[in-house]
Amino acid sequence: MGKAPDSIPSRLERGEAVDIVIMAGPALDNLIAQGKVVAGSRVDLVRSSVGFAVKTGAPKPDISTVEKLKQTLLNAKSIAYSASASGTYFSTELVQKLGIADQVLPKSKQILSERVGTVVARGDAELGLQQVSELVPIKGIDYIGPLPEPVQQVTYFSAGIVKNAKEPAAARALIKFFTSPQAAPIIEKTGLEPVLSKP
Numbered sequence: 247m248g249k250a251p252d253s254i255p256s257r258l259e260r261g262e263a264v265d266i267v268i269m270a271g272p273a274l275d276n277l278i279a280q281g282k283v284v285a286g287s288r289v290d291l292v293r294s295s296v297g298f299a300v301k302t303g304a305p306k307p308d309i310s311t312v313e314k315l316k317q318t319l320l321n322a323k324s325i326a327y328s329a330s331a332s333g334t335y336f337s338t339e340l341v342q343k344l345g346i347a348d349q350v351l352p353k354s355k356q357i358l359s360e361r362v363g364t365v366v367a368r369g370d371a372e373l374g375l376q377q378v379s380e381l382v383p384i385k386g387i388d389y390i391g392p393l394p395e396p397v398q399q400v401t402y403f404s405a406g407i408v409k410n411a412k413e414p415a416a417a418r419a420l421i422k423f424f425t426s427p428q429a430a431p432i433i434e435k436t437g438l439e440p441v442l443s444k445p
Contacts (some may be wrong), residue, residue, distance in 0.1 A: 258282050258408065262389065270331065283406040284293040284414075291424050292438040294401045296332040297378040299387040301366055307373075312394050316344045318373070325354040326362045326371035328380070335399045336375050341345075343397060364386045377401070381426040382437035389437075402441070 249256060254267050255277065255351075267274065267283060271290065277283040277382055298309055298318075307318040319325065319341065327333035341347040357365050366374035367386030374381065381389050392398060405421045406412055423429055430440040 255282075263412060264408045265413050266405050267408060268403060268405045271404045273444050274404050274406050276407060278331040282409055284409055286413075287407040287418075288404050289406075289421050289425060290402045290404045290441045291421075292403050292433055292440055294377050294379055294403055294438055295392045296335065296375060296399055297381055297392040297437075298390045299366055299374045299376075299381045299384070300372065300390060301369055302386050302388050304372070304388070306390050308389060309391055310394060312344070312396055315394055315397065316346060319344070319350050320346060322350075322354065322373040324371045324373070326357050326365045326374045327354060328356050328362050328376045330377075331401055332375060332377050332380075332399070333362075338422055339399075340393075340397060354427065378437035380437075403438075 254269055254273075258264065258267075258277070259361060267276075267277065268291065271288070274283060274288055278285050278288060300306060307314075307321070309315040309318050327336045337354065337356065341350045355371065361380060361384055362371075362374040362376040363381045363384030363386075365371050367384060371436065374377060374387065378389070378392060381387065405424065407417045407421075411417050424433075425440070425442055433440040
C-alpha cells in the first residue's frame with residue numbers, strides 16, 4: 247500500500263495492465279471500496295503469523311507461552327522489529343499488553359528498508375520479530391517460532407480481480423489454484439498457512 251511509485255495503488259493509478267492483486271485483506275478492501283478491484287472477488291489465500299528469530303547458532307529462547315515470551319523479551323539485550331504491520335503491533339500493542347513496554351522499547355529498534363532477519367544475521371540485534379514468511383528465507387538466522395496464540399496477530403493476505411482485468415476468467419482460475427490442496431505444500435514452505443477453498 248502507500249504512495250511509493252512501486253506500491254499497488256500507484257501502479258493501478260498509472261493504468262498498469264494487471265489482472266490480480268494480492269495484498270493484506272484490509273488494504274484490498276480499500277481498493278474494492280474505491281472501485282479499483284471487483285466487489286465480491288476477494289478470496290483469502292493465506293494466514294500470515296508473526297514470529298521471532300535469532301542469529302544462527304545463538305541459544306534459542308523459549309517463547310512457547312505468554313509468560314515465557316515476556317521473560318525472553320525482558321532478558322534480550324536488543325530487539326529488531328519491522329516497520330510494517332508486525333512491528334507496529336509489537337511496539338504499540340504487544341509490549342503494552344505484556345506490561346513491559348518501559349523495559350523493552352528502549353532496547354528495541356524499528357528497521358527501515360531492510361529485512362529484520364538480515365539485521366539479526368549481522369549480529370546487530372539479538373532477537374528479531376517479523377512475519378514468519380519474511381524471516382524463513384533469510385540466511386544466517388534460526389527461526390524460533392511464532393508468538394503464542396493468545397498474543398498472536400494473524401494477517402490474511404487475499405487476492406482480488408482488478409476492475410479492468412484483460413483475462414478475468416484466467417484470473418479466477420489462478421486464484422482457485424492458489425487455494426487448492428496442490429498449492430498448499432509450496433505455501434507452507436514459505437512460512438505461511440494456506441487457506442484452502444471448499445471442495
